[in-house]
Amino acid sequence: MINFRDKNLIPIWEKVQRGNELTFEDGIALFNSHDVISIGKMAHWLQREKNGDAVYFVVNQKIEPTNICVLSCKFCDFAVKKNSPDAYEMTIESILEKLNPELLEVHITGGLHPDWEWDYYVGMVKEIKNHFPRIDVKAFTAVEIDFFSKKFKKSIEEVLLELKEAGLRTLPGGGAEVFSERVRRLLFNQKIGAKRWLEIHKKAHQLGLRSNATLLYGHIETIEERVNHLLLLRDLQKETNGFLSFIPLAFQPGETGIKPRNQFTSAIDDLKTIAISRLILNNFDHIKAYWVMLTEELAAVALNFGADDMDGTVGGERIAHDAGAVSPMQLAKNKLIKIINDANKIPVERDIFYKPVKLHSKNVIGRVSYLNTLPFFKYLDNREYKIFPAPPRQLGFLFKDGNIDAGIVSLVDYFDKENDFTFLPYGIVGNKNVKSVILYSKFPIEDLNKKNIAVTDETSTSFRLLQVLLEMKYGFDVVYIREKISAREKILPNFDAFLTIGDDALKFIKNKPEDFVYSYDLAQLWFDWKKLPFVFAVWAVKKDLPQNKIEVLNKLLDDSLNKFFSTKNNIEEFYTAKLNLNKKEIEDYLNNITYRLGEEEIKSINLFREYYSKLKSKELMVEKF
Amino acid sequence: MLTKDILKKALNGERISNEECLQLLNYNDILELGETANEIRSIKNPENYVTFVVDTNPNYTNVCEIDCTFCAFYRHRNEPDAYTYSVDEMIQKFKDAARRGVTTVLLQGGVNPELPFEYYLELVERTRKEVPEIHPHFFSTSEIIGMSEVSGLSVRDVLIRLKEAGLNTIPGGGAEILSDRVKRKISKKKGTSADWLNVMREAHLLGYKTTATMMFGHIETDEDIIFHLDSIRKLQDETGGFTAFIPWSFKPENTPLEKHIKSFASPYRYLQMIAISRIYLDNFPHIQASWFSEGKKIGQVALHFGADDFGGTLEEENVHAAANFVNKSSTEEVIDLIHGAGFDAAQRDTLYNIIKVFRKGVEVKETV
Incomplete structure (x- = not known):
């Protein structure tokens, strides 16, 4: 909420919130304005959308x-x-x-x-x-x-x-x-x-x-x-x-x-x-x-x-x-x-x-910097914590180095730190499908043996899930190469398939990559195989946090989710412009994700933990790239 | 209560409580605080100008026996660089200042027990008589208590005699933090919080106008700050004698207090304090940004966080820094800084009457 002293700035604020570009005239109006606090508040809002509290x-x-x-x-x-x-x-x-x-x-x-x-x-x-x-x-x-x-x-x-x-x-x-x-x-x-x-x-x-x-x-x-x-x-x-x-x-x-x-x-x-x-x-x-x-x-x-x-x-x-x-x-x-x-x-x-190499702060909550964590954060108003957003893998490195007290982190990163962390009953769960963890391929999945697959450098768990599927379900031997994959850049033609996740995967929905005519939702593949939902991320909390702090956080998350899903029209157009999806599509996407962990989810977590440790024992963890 | 509801309440002109103030002190979204404080400031002082006074801030003596740990200025009487000026010397300084356009002299000293009460009376009297262009804004509460001790008169009688000599405003320094716990640690010989408040109360009742200050960013707690703000808000309800509140952050260099402080006030804390002062002190007309202690840039920013006054031009201090300001007088620079922050600059006197407004966009040199 901004209480504008300079009313000329109101249409500019609307554009900023919708993610629209400002015009030359908007720029002039801003420089001519004496309403310094309002300009600061708008900029600070956009700064936090992009970088959280980092x-x-x-x-x-x-x-x-x-x-x-x-x-x-x-x-x-x-x-x-x-x-x-x-x-x-x-x-x-x-x-x-x-x-x-x-x-x-x-x-x-x-x-x-x-x-x-x-x-x-x-x-x-x-x-x-x-x-x-x-x-x-x-x-x-x-x-x-x-x-x-x-x-x-x-x-x-x-x-x-x-x-x-x-x-x-x-x-x-x-x-x-x-x-x-x-x-x-x-x-x-x-x-x-x-x-x-x-x-x-x-x-x-x-x-x-x-x-x-x-x-x-x-x-x-x-x-x-x-x-x-x-x-x-x-x-x-x-x-x-x-x-x-x-x-x-x-x-x-x-x-x-x-x-x-x-x-x-x-x-x-x-x-x-x-x-x-x-x-x-x-x-x-x-x-x-x-x-x-x-x-x-x-x-x-x-x-x-x-x-x-x-x-x-x-x-x-x-x-x-x-x-x-x-x-x-x-x-x-x-x-x-x-x-x-x-x-x-x-x-x-x-x-x-x-x-990020190291965070130098206490009370940091990690946030996977994708749209699908919005329901946890949109109404999470707690000034005790600072929010650090990053893609799953980058967040995972910091999490594993002990930089984060709590946060929504990728499942396998949590597995790696299970001695120090526990999890609250919240996560990011693909129930049958998830729409934002997609393998695009030039060939049907059955023909991917011995092929080269590009893997987005943002993934932790999705990549392991892909390995489990290809190597343990299909028994393939595949070469994976970490790549920066983005919907706005051309996919290198020398790959046979590529794995994209999160907001980038959403951007591909309306902008299908040429040549990669087959697409597979990894949550769907897991479901078809195990008849279970797939948990991509969990809300991890440090075990040594005081119990009352953990309870407060638990309650905050519960309230945030309730408020998010009971409030209509809470998808700012900011995201529609950013992801090239309309409001309805975004709502459908978020409504399709499960945010609370029940019995099925826990079962799935335990099952995947077994597969993950098998990957480890087969030394597949040493990335060949 | 939610912080935003506290801010709304303040904006509606309702007084906020001490508990609510504590909540604001722990609220670190300075833009929210600044927005509310700025709005209240513009309701209270709707003109788009920021006031300043052309003043100088000399010291008649640096001899002082109080030994405050936060002070780098004082000397004991037999130290080689101890000094005390005669009344003649001070009058000469004031005359020089008046020639430079100074309208207010904020005069303080150490508390020198060898000076007789007559010295102070003569200073005031002769200033009024011989340099009528200058408004004397003399003597902190500690000095007034010192005069009471030297003369055997009550504080009230000291203030009456000074008033008869021509004094009608006194500066608000020496308050530091009105917390006896803190004062025992940083200035144990300086008197209690009650002493400061009593001198101010007596002065206000006799018709003096004064400012109030607060020095933070040392060993005080949030509770100490609230006690301070609460004390001056209550006294202002009682007397209405305060013109302005001036918070400033402790500057550690060369003071014995330095080593006891873990963390000095950041610019964030300063802006937060300016905004909270404006929000909490609903009965104070003016909040002063202290560019001299906080730096010019932060001083400018404070003008958007609830402050409406830029303090003095401090001609005397700037004499030493002259090398840095060869192109301009201090007055021109202060006007430029206010203009740069987006406001017209209004020269005022000690009682906040406007003398002259310098509009933005008008070449300053022509008008000074």
Whole structure:
């Protein structure tokens, strides 16, 4: 519920809730609005829909190999010319010295050096990967990629492919500044414009690299230019889905002469820009509050205004520092954790691709991030717990590492932790069929022996169920390959079948994959075989939680389910747009799932446990991929 | 009661209870709190401006015998950097401040037992006479109690004499947390909560206007905070003498208290406190955002969470930070910060009368 002071925002809120895209005019109305709290509440709502209470950070290090730059951009007081006494150059050895094995990410950007050879850049990436295989390399903005292409007379594709081969994983989002020819001419006329920046990122995405995007705001740009910038990014994301996150960067005046030295952006402009970015970029998973530029305090507040990422421990943040950012050079990991916890969020240590490595919070409830858990959570209003959503397998890793106190987790992950956890009488149960655990195949199931099957990297239990069916019912020997499977991307043609689950499986309902003409609902196959429902997930709770806490949770879940199934029209259109299903189809889907565990379900759990331990004893657990 | 019902109740102008306040202190959705507080603020002060005062905050002495563990400012009398200014020196400072456009001097000291009562009377009298542009906003409750001890007069008589000399407002500092349990630990020589409240009550009854402050984020509990808020809300019901409430979070650097604190107040706690102050203190006209203690950015955000006043320009402090503000006077910067938060800026006097409104979008330099 939002009590809008600015009534112009009400139609925008309706669109946000329906999952519709905002228009240019909506963006302008948001930037012109003084109703900061309402904008924050909308953005926070969308943030929680996408990421629950998770706020990500990465243990990372920034490297700027040189400050010598052939360009002279007005807003930059980092770059110098070669003969300047402040000029510096780093060798690959000195870069390696700055890294350590604790890091998961290195962020490399620097000046456009007039003399360096191509081998130096490729060598830098290669050597980092050689010495620190755990560190993912995020390097070279589009500006640098363009420079390499021209200087070394290679196509953009060649540049990117050679770097990718050396070990590059993602491109940073810098160099976008603001997509406006007017501003470019005035402030950075030697630098590439919007068209080239977008072209380079598009090419990177097509070659399988991911990237970030930024907006530099708070200098001479207009709000129209800001909104236009966001819309261009949203369009490219629609096409490629290659952006990981968006980072609004507050302009730091420093000695640039564009604005008085200490005239920083207002806190309200910072929060509004973050919130409005969250709302407009509805196809971006993550919005970053870059604390080095915002101040720690404001970045903390931004975590309730749409931002779900704090960047990282950074280190060596020379560019922002030279222009007078007030944050210290290196914010220790513990500090980030404290800031995020103080903001009532879950600090999630991640890798470069937002894979969660560790949760640093108490009282975390895990949630499989699919529509089918909605009945548990829609009316679960308990502020004692923070909600961490993730696909089953990713949730399973964290669950097994002891990061979660309770939650709806995949059945086999629960089996693996049965010593420490028990379960409440709730789960996700396919009764005869489930509609969202589907094997698509080019051949009838009877002919799948010796075939190659792609398995979504999100599954824990469904994959084991598939193994049990194919290997124990049919006696097949099959090669499984973990793949990112998504309805929006083309399924690789060299597989004979693929397993999709959850919301992705729902998206395939109206968008049947070509060539894969056979489809099998795994719950149905299990039922046909055993005449039992199949339990995909259970509500696990830590055995050592105080009994009263367990009882409270039990009651909360009971109330949530009762309320959900007795309330009409409680499927927000948000989900219909997201899944390409109408309300009726979504209701039918949820009504078809059993959420309470009875005798049949327990029987099925026990039976499947036996099969699962047989898989284990046959050492089929060692995944052949 | 559900938290949202408490908020609805407050929005309808009903007073919330201490138990309900405790629930709000444990409620961490700051946007919900902020929304309600902002709505109440706009009902109470519907103009789209945020007030500020052009002031300076000097200290006539740093000699103090109270030894509060949260203070990094005081010195004992024989320490080498102890100082006490003469009345002449202070008057000269005020004249300089008046030339810079200062309208209010918030003057506090240590509590220096060697200064006679006449010193304080002379300060007030001569300020009124020789620097009439300046409104004296002098002396915390501890100093007034100190004057009572030095002079042998009752607190009431001290306040009467100061009033005759020309004083009619006093600052609300020294309240810290009105909890004797906490005060025994952090400022055991400073007097009890009742002392602070009594001085304020006497002052209000004599026609003084005062502010109230609260320092949180150290060793206090939620119950201590509620006791504090409850005490000042009751006194305000009785006297109506408070103009504004100013919560601020304890800043640990260089204080003996630092090592006893597990966790300092986050910006979340500060915004929560601003919002709750607005919601709970239904009889206070103004809630002040403390940009000086919380940082400028968080100060700006607080203006959307129930605060309607940005405090003072603190010319004196900014003299030291001058290097950072070479382009602007403090007044210009405060106006810019208020404009940046989306409000017009209204210069006020100590009694919250509006002197001049600086509209957004109008070049500040021309108007200051």
